[in-house]
Amino acid sequence: MKNPSSQFYFGKYDIKEFLPIVQKKFVDGFSTVELLKEAQNDEEKDKVAIVALLDLDDGTVMHMLSNNKNGNGDFDILSCRNWLKKMLRHMAIN
Numbered sequence: 116m117k118n119p120s121s122q123f124y125f126g127k128y129d130i131k132e133f134l135p136i137v138q139k140k141f142v143d144g145f146s147t148v149e150l151l152k153e154a155q156n157d158e159e160k161d162k163v164a165i166v167a168l169l170d171l172d173d174g175t176v177m178h179m180l181s182n183n184k185n186g187n188g189d190f191d192i193l194s195c196r197n198w199l200k201k202m203l204r205h206m207a208i209n
Contacts, residue, residue, distance in 0.1 A: 130195055133162055133165065133199055134202055137202060140166055140167075147170075150163040150166075151164075176196065
């Protein structure tokens with residue numbers, strides 16, 4: 116759940132909660148289907164589905180979410196994806 120000290124949030128989740136799934140999918144090579152099978156509850160499935168959006172290009176995500184802006188006019192999912200992509204690049208370097 117949200118941690119007030121964390122800089123980014125996506126919906127009800129602290130974005131750092133996604134990092135283990137990003138690691139498994141993009142570094143360890145697990146497929147989205149495998150990760151969904153491992154998920155223990157709906158919350159974990161939601162997180163896997165959100166991480167799976169990293170496979171999509173920005174235009175596709177924008178089209179999917181064209182009516183889902185937050186109060187600031189920003190797309191939360193794009194901020195989430197961009198942050199996760201940056202963390203993924205960092206994992207690949209280390």
